[in-house]
Amino acid sequence: MNNNINRKFVRTVISSVVVAAASTLTAGVPLNNLQGTGGIAFNPLAYTAGRPWDGGETNVLNGIVSKPQVGGWYVNLTDAEINWFSLGAAVTFFDRLEISGGYEFVNAKNYGDNNINKYNVGAKLRFLDENAFDTSWVPALAVGGVYKYTDSETVDALGLKHHGFDGYVVASKLIKESPIPVLVSVGGLLSDEVVNGVVGHNKYGAAVFANIDLIPVEQIAIGFEYKQGVHVGDGITNHDYFDGHVAWFVTDSLTLVGAYAYTGDKDRFYRDGRTDRLGVGGGFVLSVQYQF
Numbered sequence: 001m002n003n004n005i006n007r008k009f010v011r012t013v014i015s016s017v018v019v020a021a022a023s024t025l026t027a028g029v030p031l032n033n034l035q036g037t038g039g040i041a042f043n044p045l046a047y048t049a050g051r052p053w054d055g056g057e058t059n060v061l062n063g064i065v066s067k068p069q070v071g072g073w074y075v076n077l078t079d080a081e082i083n084w085f086s087l088g089a090a091v092t093f094f095d096r097l098e099i100s101g102g103y104e105f106v107n108a109k110n111y112g113d114n115n116i117n118k119y120n121v122g123a124k125l126r127f128l129d130e131n132a133f134d135t136s137w138v139p140a141l142a143v144g145g146v147y148k149y150t151d152s153e154t155v156d157a158l159g160l161k162h163h164g165f166d167g168y169v170v171a172s173k174l175i176k177e178s179p180i181p182v183l184v185s186v187g188g189l190l191s192d193e194v195v196n197g198v199v200g201h202n203k204y205g206a207a208v209f210a211n212i213d214l215i216p217v218e219q220i221a222i223g224f225e226y227k228q229g230v231h232v233g234d235g236i237t238n239h240d241y242f243d244g245h246v247a248w249f250v251t252d253s254l255t256l257v258g259a260y261a262y263t264g265d266k267d268r269f270y271r272d273g274r275t276d277r278l279g280v281g282g283g284f285v286l287s288v289q290y291q292f
Contacts, residue, residue: 028249028255028291029045029047029183030044030045030047030048030049031071031255031257031287031289032049032069032070032071032088032089032090032100032102032289033071033088034073034075034084034086034088034102034104034196035086035088035100035102035104035120035122035146035148035196035197036071036086036087036088036089036090036100036101036102036103036120036122037088037090037098037100037102037120037122037124037144037146038090038098038100038124040211040225040245041073041225041243041245041257041259041261041285041287042196042209042225042227042241042243043170043185043187043209043210043211043225043227044124044142044144044168044170044187045140045142045170045172045185045211046126046130046139046140046141046142046170046171046172046185046187047126047130047140047142047172048066048092048095048096048097048098048124048126048142049066049069049090049091049092049098049100050065050066050067050068050069050090050091050092050098050291051066051067051069051291051292052066052067053066053067063094063095064093064094065091065092065093066091066092066093066095067091067291067292068089068090068091068292069089069090069091069289069290069291069292070087070088070089070289070290070292071087071088071089071287071288071289071290072085072086072087072088072287072288072289073085073086073087073088073285073286073287074086074285074286074287075261075283075284075285076283076284076285077261077263077266077280077281077282077283078281078282078283078284079266079280079281079282079283080108080110080266080280080281081109081110082106082107082108082110082280082281082283083106083107084104084105084106084107084198085104085105085106086102086103086104086105087102087103088100088101088102088103088120089101089102090122096125096126096127097123097124097125098122098123098124098125098126098144099122099123100120100121100122100123100124100146101120101121101122102119102120102122103117103118103119103120104116104117104118104119104120104198105117105118106118106198108198108280116150116151116152116198117150117151118148118149118150118151118152118197118198119148119149119150120146120147120148120149120197121146121147122144122145122146122147123144123145124142124143124144125142125143125144126140126141126142127141127142127143128140128141128142130172130173130174136177137173138173139171139172139173140171140172140173141169141170141171142169142170142172143167143168143169143170144167144168144170145165145166145167145168146165146166147163147164147165148163148164148165148166148193148197148201149162149163150162150163150197150198150199150200150201152198152199152200154199154200155199155200158194158199158200160194160199160200160201160202161192161200161201161202162200162201163201164191164192164193164197164200164201165192166189166190166191166193166197167189167190167191168187168188168189168190168209169187169188170185170186170187170188170209171185171186171187172184172185173185180214180215180216181214181215182212182213182214182215183211183212183213183215183221183223184210184211184212185210185211185212186208186209186210186211187208187209187210188206188207188208188209189206189207189208189209189227189228189230190204190205190206191204191205191207191230191232192204192205192230192232193230193232193238194232194236194238194278195238195278195280196238199278201232202232202233202234202236203232203233203234204232205230205231205232205233206230207227207228207229207230208228209225209226209227209228210225210226211223211224211225211226212224213245218249219248219249219250220246220247220248220249221245221246221247221249222245222246222247223244223245223246224242224243224244224245225241225242225243225245226240226241226242227240227241227242228240229241229264229277229278236278237277237278238277238278239263239264239265239277239278239279240264241261241262241263241264242261242262242263243259243260243261243262243285244259244260245257245258245259245285246258246259252291253290253291253292254288254289254290255287255288255289255290255291256287256288256289257285257286257287257288257289258284258285258286258287259284259285259286259287260282260283260284260285261282261283261284261285262281262282263279263280263281263282264277264278264279264280264281265277265279265281266279266280266281
């Protein structure tokens with residue numbers, strides 16, 4: 001029993017990966033998450049995506065628009081035999097307003113949909129900078145939203161909607177005073193999503209999310225991500241999402257991510273004819289991120 005527990009723990013922590021890091025790191029956060037927004041895997045961060053152009057103040061684009069950044073994800077939910085691919089990109093205008101886009105392709109043949117296409121358009125406004133007012137404790141604060149559309153055939157079968165919108169507020173802070181730098185992020189989400197919007201959209205519900213990452217050495221971040229399952233009415237409640245993660249900041253521009261994610265028991269998709277904590281199992285996650 002103890003050996004099984006130890007193996008599961010090692011697999012979750014070491015085989016896990018998703019990123020978070022400091023501005024002093026070679027690549028750093030935010031990443032483009034599964035929906036293209038600047039964040040980690042599932043959750044947004046208060047930081048906006050994109051770096052300044054070369055040439056500093058002499059480049060007329062600086063202060064107007066950042067360099068773009070892109071990210072790709074592969075999620076293999078082995079329990080449910082789901083393959084989930086994602087591509088995202090983002091830029092930031094006036095060092096405040098992030099605009100992002102994302103495309104997701106999901107193969108879920110065991111759930112009635114062989115191929116699902118999902119499209120995302122996001123915007124995030126960072127209205128308070130980290131360490132504002134000459135302090136060392138003020139977090140970065142941002143509000144944002146994501147418009148989502150899915151062509152899942154399950155939408156019509158369940159009486160759901162093809163499109164929906166997420167709104168969120170998030171605070172992120174890098175704590176450098178601790179023995180090991182720690183990035184902490186917490187937020188609130190208002191969403192009508194069913195399985196992250198892939199299956200469809202229903203009524204609005206509120207949830208919370210959080211990230212914590214340790215940065216033991218300059219090019220490595222290890223952490224944990226949590227997203228509470230949103231209750232969207234009519235007996236539909238998404239399961240809580242978890243992932244353990246590690247990220248390797250390979251160069252100034254390149255970040256490699258690997259993780260183990262758990263989204264709930266796939267066998268509890270229905271109970272007595274009503275949905276019960278929609279879960280699609282667990283599996284491994286890989287990501288490649290590039291900041292130009």
